[in-house]
Amino acid sequence: MQKIFWVLWPSFLVAGIAEGLFFTVIDPQELYLFGEPVHLSKIATYSVGFFGFWAVCAASSLMTCFLQRSAAEVNKGVGVHPRPGDSTGS
Amino acid sequence: MIPSSPPKPAQERVPEFVEESLYEVHKKVHPRAVSGIFATWRWALVWFTQLVYYGLCWLPWNGRQAVLFDLAERKFYILGMIFWPQDVFFLAILLIISAYSLFLFTAVGGRLWCGYACPQTVYTEIFTWIEQKIEGERNARIKLDSSPMSGRKLWLRTAKHGSWALVALWTGFTFVGYFTPIKSLWDAVWSFSLGPWETFWMFFYGAFTYIFAGHMREQVCKHMCPYARFQGVMFDPDTLTITYDTERGEPRGPRKKGVDPKSIAKGECVDCGICVQVCPTGIDIRDGLQYECIGCAACIDACDQVMEKMAYPKGLIRYSTEHAIEQHWGWKEIVGHVIRPRVLIYSAILGAICVAFVWGIANKASLRVDVIRDRATLAREVEGGLIENVYRLHVINVSEAPHRYSISVSGLPGIDMTGERIVEVPAAAARSISVQVRVPPESGKKGSNQIFFDVKSLADEKVAVHEKASFLQP
Numbered sequence: 001m002q003k004i005f006w007v008l009w010p011s012f013l014v015a016g017i018a019e020g021l022f023f024t025v026i027d028p029q030e031l032y033l034f035g036e037p038v039h040l041s042k043i044a045t046y047s048v049g050f051f052g053f054w055a056v057c058a059a060s061s062l063m064t065c066f067l068q069r070s071a072a073e074v075n076k077g078v079g080v081h082p083r084p085g086d087s088t089g090s
Numbered sequence: 091m092i093p094s095s096p097p098k099p100a101q102e103r104v105p106e107f108v109e110e111s112l113y114e115v116h117k118k119v120h121p122r123a124v125s126g127i128f129a130t131w132r133w134a135l136v137w138f139t140q141l142v143y144y145g146l147c148w149l150p151w152n153g154r155q156a157v158l159f160d161l162a163e164r165k166f167y168i169l170g171m172i173f174w175p176q177d178v179f180f181l182a183i184l185l186i187i188s189a190y191s192l193f194l195f196t197a198v199g200g201r202l203w204c205g206y207a208c209p210q211t212v213y214t215e216i217f218t219w220i221e222q223k224i225e226g227e228r229n230a231r232i233k234l235d236s237s238p239m240s241g242r243k244l245w246l247r248t249a250k251h252g253s254w255a256l257v258a259l260w261t262g263f264t265f266v267g268y269f270t271p272i273k274s275l276w277d278a279v280w281s282f283s284l285g286p287w288e289t290f291w292m293f294f295y296g297a298f299t300y301i302f303a304g305h306m307r308e309q310v311c312k313h314m315c316p317y318a319r320f321q322g323v324m325f326d327p328d329t330l331t332i333t334y335d336t337e338r339g340e341p342r343g344p345r346k347k348g349v350d351p352k353s354i355a356k357g358e359c360v361d362c363g364i365c366v367q368v369c370p371t372g373i374d375i376r377d378g379l380q381y382e383c384i385g386c387a388a389c390i391d392a393c394d395q396v397m398e399k400m401a402y403p404k405g406l407i408r409y410s411t412e413h414a415i416e417q418h419w420g421w422k423e424i425v426g427h428v429i430r431p432r433v434l435i436y437s438a439i440l441g442a443i444c445v446a447f448v449w450g451i452a453n454k455a456s457l458r459v460d461v462i463r464d465r466a467t468l469a470r471e472v473e474g475g476l477i478e479n480v481y482r483l484h485v486i487n488v489s490e491a492p493h494r495y496s497i498s499v500s501g502l503p504g505i506d507m508t509g510e511r512i513v514e515v516p517a518a519a520a521r522s523i524s525v526q527v528r529v530p531p532e533s534g535k536k537g538s539n540q541i542f543f544d545v546k547s548l549a550d551e552k553v554a555v556h557e558k559a560s561f562l563q564p
Contacts, residue, residue: 009314024178027164042162043269043287 003065011057018053019046118235119308119372121218122228122364126391128205135206136215144260147267152490159269165518171451172488172518176458183447190443192317194436196324198428199409200331201385204318210310211384213261213303214370217254224250228367254304255296262296308371311384318381327412328427332385334365334376334407335415342376348401358402365389365407375407456489459545461559464524469562476528479561484522485545487515494548497525501541502561504530512548527561534563 028045031038038045149156151169158167166173173180195202204211225231225246234243266288267275278284284292302310311318325331339359345351351358359376366374368388373380375389393407414424464480472478487493494514499507509525527541539561547553 005313013316023161024175024181027175041287042164043285046161047287047290 006065007058007061011054011061014057015050015053018057019050022053023049116309117372119370120228120231120235121370121388122367122392123222124368124388124391126394128387128391132206132211132215132386136212139207139209139212140216144264147264147272155271155273157268158271161269170490171454172490174458174486174488176486177454180447180450183443183450187440187443187447190436190440193324194433194440196321197326197329197432197436200325200329201321201383204311204321205385205387208384210302210307210315211370211386213299214307216257217303217307218370220253220257221250224253251304254300258296258300258303259292261299262292262294265295266292308382308384311371312382318384322381326430326432328424328430330409330411330424331379332375332383332387332390332407333379333410333412333415334359335405335410336376336378337415339376339406347399351402358397358400358406360396360400362396364392364396368392454488455555456487457493457495457545457547457553457555458486458488459543459555459557460484460486461543461557463559463562469564471531472528475531477531477533477563478526478528481525481527481543481559482522483525483543483545484520485513485515486520487517489553490517492516493550493553495545496548497523498544498546499525499527499541500544502529502534502539504533505541505561529561529563531563534561536563539563 023046028038028040028042028049031045040048146157147155151167154167156167156169160167164175166177192203221231225234234246237243263275263279264272269291270285270288275284275288278288306314338357340357341355342359342361343354343356344361345354345356365376366372366389368391369375370386370388371382371384373382375383387409390405390407390409394404397404397406411419411424411427413419413427417423419427460483462482462484464482467480469477469479483497485495492514494512497507497511497513499505505527506529507525507527510523513521513523515521525543541559541561543555543557543559545555545557
């Protein structure tokens, strides 16, 4: 549960900022999708854009969470006995 | 992971590891209702902010909505002003102003924003009020929580969540009403013709309100708010914080009403625990300044009432500063220390930006012209041996009245243009027109030459734009 929040919440905040900056500068009608102009309504483009940003930011947060795992957590279950002085994880 | 088994004999020294969460299990905080001067202030701000939020979107202005962030048209209407994407500069300045105001308020008065005006506080206040009206006071709620499900509990819970959902939905509807004209949105609700995205955002924002204000409450402040984590850097020993006067209060302990603390070798804190019960984040302010404290002053109101009953002076918990508590200052000295380098620097920057902002708004151009040279054709020779360049003029009427503009060109001997010379642009709209500029072949130098387009309003001499462009001579 904690990890879900760590991933979803900061990415939500950053996605909001990214959305604001991006669409202030770029008119959705200037966007092309696979070489074709975007046919969605502007509100739809903004909405899809926001969730796109959120997804990308969430992926980044997820990566951070993933790389933050301690050696003990990574080694767990592969037969490596924890050595004295190993970090005890989260 | 924590080793949980006792040491084992040497031959099998593989300690057993078990997963154990180090996180404290969250206990629901049931804040006790509080009344007093600071609670009154908070309610005043709840009313003020929510009248503005729920009401402003219904205010008409020149036949349109006074405040409308029209995303589809990419225009922001704020009272008499219209902002285009080109005005993003003002948005940036506005954000800087908000940030510096927050810095300044925090440096002087601590977490005033959190305690009184933050939407999280405001909606939590509203939702807690509903909860209290339906389920009763703190003790009744705790009892209800631990009681088994019954007809009465089911009814109370349904009533509570139903009321919360209504407030949340209305909040979501209002939110969308700032982006889609709210009157048409209202009509669409009743004719069941809401657009899919409008419906989605209404429920999305509503759900956020419901979850944040109804269920998560102080956890948002404690675990999710970035400001709560960094507000400490704006604090200094002269910042007003909610402070328990340890010297006066300790050693704490119960006693009979009106007993002189000195006679029983105790401080003035009667250890009634009401300051903890009223705290929306569930902390004990007597442990000192903590980042969880949102500065709502509920404990001040509560403690003052107890002090009054005990016939002790008020203010055992009060707004004070670190220096003031140490050196036993009164209000005069505290106010005297408001003016200090940090506050002066924040104020100076804030003041300068505000002046620039107001100046910028007051001098905002009401006409904008973008000139784009048609790159497809470059220069070409037309009848009479003249050289022609083609331009697109994007004429943006930023004002709220329709305008007729005259277009002329200058900068090279014998320069002239064909195409529309008078262009009419409706209020808050843009028109793109094509203009052919022709010059004699001997005019100007080979290559790029500077020319100017003049776009002038026929009604108002002052509304004019002198825009540079380049003319290509082959």
